[in-house]
Amino acid sequence: MTGHRGVVFVLFGANGSLAARKILPALFNLKLDGQLPEPFMLLGLGRRPLDDAALAARYREAVGHHSRRGEPVQADWDAFAGALRYLSFDVRNLEDYARLGARLEEQARAWNTAPEVVFYLAIPPDLFATAVQQLAAQGLHRERARVRVVVEKPLGHDLDSFLTINAELRRHFHEEQIFRIDHFLGKETVQNVLALRFANPMFEPIWNRNYVDHVAITVAEREGIGERGGYYEETGALRDMVQNHLMQLLCLTAMEPPVSYAPEEIRSRKMDVMNALRHLAPHGLHQLAARGQYRGGWLDGERVRAYREEPGVAPVSSTETFAALRAFIDNWRWQGVPFYLRSGKRLAADLSEIAIRFRAVPHCFFPGCVGLNTAPAQLVVRIKPDQGVHLHFAAKEPGYCMCLKPVQMRFNYREAFGTSVPAAYETLLRDLMEGDPTLFMRADQVEAAWRWLTPLLEFWARNPPADFPNYNPGTWGPEAADLLVATDGRAWLSPGEVV
Numbered sequence: 351m352t353g354h355r356g357v358v359f360v361l362f363g364a365n366g367s368l369a370a371r372k373i374l375p376a377l378f379n380l381k382l383d384g385q386l387p388e389p390f391m392l393l394g395l396g397r398r399p400l401d402d403a404a405l406a407a408r409y410r411e412a413v414g415h416h417s418r419r420g421e422p423v424q425a426d427w428d429a430f431a432g433a434l435r436y437l438s439f440d441v442r443n444l445e446d447y448a449r450l451g452a453r454l455e456e457q458a459r460a461w462n463t464a465p466e467v468v469f470y471l472a473i474p475p476d477l478f479a480t481a482v483q484q485l486a487a488q489g490l491h492r493e494r495a496r497v498r499v500v501v502e503k504p505l506g507h508d509l510d511s512f513l514t515i516n517a518e519l520r521r522h523f524h525e526e527q528i529f530r531i532d533h534f535l536g537k538e539t540v541q542n543v544l545a546l547r548f549a550n551p552m553f554e555p556i557w558n559r560n561y562v563d564h565v566a567i568t569v570a571e572r573e574g575i576g577e578r579g580g581y582y583e584e585t586g587a588l589r590d591m592v593q594n595h596l597m598q599l600l601c602l603t604a605m606e607p608p609v610s611y612a613p614e615e616i617r618s619r620k621m622d623v624m625n626a627l628r629h630l631a632p633h634g635l636h637q638l639a640a641r642g643q644y645r646g647g648w649l650d651g652e653r654v655r656a657y658r659e660e661p662g663v664a665p666v667s668s669t670e671t672f673a674a675l676r677a678f679i680d681n682w683r684w685q686g687v688p689f690y691l692r693s694g695k696r697l698a699a700d701l702s703e704i705a706i707r708f709r710a711v712p713h714c715f716f717p718g719c720v721g722l723n724t725a726p727a728q729l730v731v732r733i734k735p736d737q738g739v740h741l742h743f744a745a746k747e748p749g750y751c752m753c754l755k756p757v758q759m760r761f762n763y764r765e766a767f768g769t770s771v772p773a774a775y776e777t778l779l780r781d782l783m784e785g786d787p788t789l790f791m792r793a794d795q796v797e798a799a800w801r802w803l804t805p806l807l808e809f810w811a812r813n814p815p816a817d818f819p820n821y822n823p824g825t826w827g828p829e830a831a832d833l834l835v836a837t838d839g840r841a842w843l844s845p846g847e848v849v
């Protein structure tokens with residue numbers, strides 16, 4: 351880690367699940383990897399009265415559960431736990447911000463330098479405005495180069511609420527101080543899309559409408575909504591996954607080659623994709639998108655609840671737990687190539703991937719029967735469960751006759767590099783403390799994603815689904831999603847292809 355003056359990581363929502371599941375395991379692993387700045391202090395803010403030791407005990411348990419490295423070694427933990435502090439704090443209580451300011455000054459005196467300060471808002475978005483206003487009222491936002499604020503998706507509930515949140519952030523902080531997290535951007539294979547496309551000469555020439563038939567982006571989860579019913583009821587699959595994670599995958603897949611690895615250059619090329627997305631015309635929406643909600647049923651021999659039976663969910667809920675849509679990018683490279691996006695809960699597999707499906711060969715000279723077993727060539731960037739790249743193509747089956755068979759060449763991160771891949775939050779928190787915004791969302795892109803989805807959000811809100819619940823757990827979603835691609839003469843990846 352490049353030398354700097356130390357970091358105070360102020361964690362709003364220190365007792366929340368994001369802190370326990372993602373942030374603390376990531377910080378601890380950065381420490382183990384020698385990537386945490388020195389000196390470092392985490393100042394956890396939460397309403398519950400706790401002391402430093404109680405906070406450390408909670409976090410030790412959380413790290414044991416959620417770190418990719420499992421239970422921490424005691425000596426390693428002790429070396430980290432010394433940096434954990436707690437301040438009982440109510441986001442709505444103005445006096446608490448004065449106490450926070452005093453605590454930061456005290457730390458600066460103890461370190462004999464003004465440290466870098468990260469305000470990480472791991473709190474519900476409706477509290478963002480209060481938090482930033484009060485930080486600013488205490489003057490804690492000043493010093494552009496030294497102070498950063500971090501917010502997580504979901505950034506708003508629709509375009510208007512995003513604009514309100516963003517205006518509030520921008521009123522007090524400069525754009526370069528604002529780090530908007532979409533954790534998919536920290537995933538190793540997601541970043542590898544750039545390496546694959548632009549560090550190799552052979553993919554880019556065929557990465558266009560002349561060779562690509564369509565692109566299918568799937569982020570499927572086997573889990574149901576669990577304890578997050580309260581949050582999810584207000585969100586649904588379109589807002590929770592498509593508006594952010596799938597749009598990021600789409601942009602990285604479709605963007606033009608950047609001129610340099612400069613953060614703004616990469617973010618601008620992604621923005622070009624957003625600008626080229628074909629408007630979702632209100633009259634054709636039922637043919638462009640499909641939604642679903644899972645039923646109860648059996649999964650791995652266990653009875654699982656329907657979405658409408660989950661805690662915190664209305665018994666007649668219209669919230670979608672599955673969303674699929676067809677997008678077009680109106681530019682020279684992608685004209686006419688459909689990008690199919692789908693994401694859902696309680697699906698057949700935990701599977702996230704970007705599949706580039708190529709066109710059939712222009713002339714197939716093999717006898718008709720020979721090709722019966724072939725599938726079109728495709729390049730799959732796999733994000734989950736394993737991280738890697740698979741190339742599917744046709745080969746001759748060994749034997750006396752000319753029979754073709756689909757085969758795969760596989761690159762797997764773990765096997766190739768013999769190391770476990772850092773979790774997305776590790777990459778992102780390191781970049782955050784380094785002040786590198788490349789893997790964070792720029793406001794214009796978030797705004798464009800909300801703007802693009804607005805007609806669909808409004809259409810779904812105006813037309814409550816008549817057929818919910820409409821898919822069984824352990825399947826690939828509702829029939830409407832199959833229809834969406836079938837009307838184009840195509841099909842989604844079938845479960846049998848998931849290896």
Ligand code: BG6
Pocket residue numbers: 533571590734
């Ligand atoms: C989050 C969503 O952003 O991403 C969750 O809110 C989802 O609903 C999660 O489960 C998936 O992320 P990952 O890294 O587990 O694939």
